[in-house]
Amino acid sequence: MYVTVKVEVEKCNGCKLCVLSCPDPNVLAYKQEEKHVVVNEHRCKGCGLCATVCPEEALTVSGN
Amino acid sequence: MSTKIITPVAQFAELLPQEYKDLVAHGPYHERRSVRDLGTFKEIVDEHPHCAGCGVALAVRLLAAALPSPADTLIVGTPGCSFFSLVQTALNYSNTAFGNQNAVAAGLKRMLEIRFPRVHKDVVVVAGDGGIADIGLDLTLHSWFRREKITTVMLDNEVYANTGGQESGMSRQGRVLNMAPRGKLFPKIPVFELAKVSGCVYGARVTVAGPYKVGRAVRNAVLLARELGPTYVQVYTPCPTNMKFPPDQTLRVAKEAEKDHYSFEEFMSAEAAEYLTRLKATSEESEKAPELAKP
Ligand code: SF4
Ligand code: SF4
Ligand code: SF4
Numbered sequence: 001m002y003v004t005v006k007v008e009v010e011k012c013n014g015c016k017l018c019v020l021s022c023p024d025p026n027v028l029a030y031k032q033e034e035k036h037v038v039v040n041e042h043r044c045k046g047c048g049l050c051a052t053v054c055p056e057e058a059l060t061v062s063g064n
Numbered sequence: 065m066s067t068k069i070i071t072p073v074a075q076f077a078e079l080l081p082q083e084y085k086d087l088v089a090h091g092p093y094h095e096r097r098s099v100r101d102l103g104t105f106k107e108i109v110d111e112h113p114h115c116a117g118c119g120v121a122l123a124v125r126l127l128a129a130a131l132p133s134p135a136d137t138l139i140v141g142t143p144g145c146s147f148f149s150l151v152q153t154a155l156n157y158s159n160t161a162f163g164n165q166n167a168v169a170a171g172l173k174r175m176l177e178i179r180f181p182r183v184h185k186d187v188v189v190v191a192g193d194g195g196i197a198d199i200g201l202d203l204t205l206h207s208w209f210r211r212e213k214i215t216t217v218m219l220d221n222e223v224y225a226n227t228g229g230q231e232s233g234m235s236r237q238g239r240v241l242n243m244a245p246r247g248k249l250f251p252k253i254p255v256f257e258l259a260k261v262s263g264c265v266y267g268a269r270v271t272v273a274g275p276y277k278v279g280r281a282v283r284n285a286v287l288l289a290r291e292l293g294p295t296y297v298q299v300y301t302p303c304p305t306n307m308k309f310p311p312d313q314t315l316r317v318a319k320e321a322e323k324d325h326y327s328f329e330e331f332m333s334a335e336a337a338e339y340l341t342r343l344k345a346t347s348e349e350s351e352k353a354p355e356l357a358k359p
Binding site for chain 1: 099100102103104106107108109110111112114115116117118119121122125126275304310311312313314315316
């Protein structure tokens with residue numbers, strides 16, 4: 001399965017809800033300096049939880 | 065239990081996978097971390113085998129971030145979905161035969177108290193509902209009756225998940241499961257209530273939809289078990305695979321449960337309440353120190 005997680009960085013408010021909701025470690029991290037979330041797609045299983053919890057709808061998960 | 069044990073000698077460091085080296089270098093040992101810090105350190109090997117959207121995997125991440133002294137903590141587990149990621153955390157982990165975990169943990173705790181009289185070594189049982197409420201219920205209750213200074217964390221997905229979905233004692237009444245096609249016949253075993261009357265000085269019932277609550281409960285439970293006696297945390301960890309809901313709905317399912325049968329609840333003895341207030345008053349620093357002043 002190849003999964004893409006897209007972050008619309010300008011929408012991200014830094015709440016970190018996505019980081020706290022991802023069941024897989026080391027996929028999502030909030031970068032303080034950049035003020036948005038970054039994604040390591042290699043480890044993402046594509047569950048979509050991060051997108052469901054994001055209050056700003058900043059995340060889109062797609063894949064097959 | 066120091067990082068020296070897990071730090072590879074120079075000659076072998078080359079041969080070890082990068083994953084392992086990262087765990088040693090960026091695990092939670094070196095400074096106190098909290099749930100708030102998730103995403104800034106490495107708590108689990110990246111490639112764990114939990115299904116997409118697994119509530120158990122999420123709970124293990126939260127737990128790994130919430131322990132007050134990770135380098136001085138021994139996690140004791142048992143077969144089941146819970147142990148997939150536990151064996152891959154940056155934590156000392158020991159597995160037991162199914163159901164034995166509280167007896168093994170109690171023995172290890174007593175041994176560690178003798179071996180390290182001046183340092184707190186936390187022993188935390190982390191197991192699923194099957195391990196604790198069914199096969200291990202007698203040993204769990206007896207560890208509480210004996211007032212063993214250990215924490216028990218139940219990751220309650222309300223099913224035997226890794227063996228294909230048999231009903232567990234913690235499955236809800238009427239629940240239809242892969243291997244309970246007519247629905248479960250009796251209510252959830254009231255382990256949380258049993259913890260109250262069996263000697264636990266602290267208990268909390270939480271769900272993965274409240275990450276900070278999970279973190280606080282685990283932390284309180286571990287700190288109180290050091291001094292006062294057994295503690296219990298029951299975390300609802302929905303399993304999309306066996307409950308057959310889409311994996312992006314795990315937290316919604318947990319939130320729904322909070323409104324229904326999994327409302328947040330906490331109990332503590334008067335002594336425990338007093339101890340927590342004292343801890344808070346003696347500043348963050350004392351909470352950070354692994355060898356929190358012992359007489
Ligand atoms: S949940 Fe959304 S807004 Fe919050 S940190 Fe993640 S991407 Fe940003
Ligand atoms: S889709 Fe799931 S695994 Fe991937 S980043 Fe989002 S929460 Fe994590
Ligand atoms: S079967 Fe359920 S509990 Fe087990 S790994 Fe999959 S989602 Fe998690």
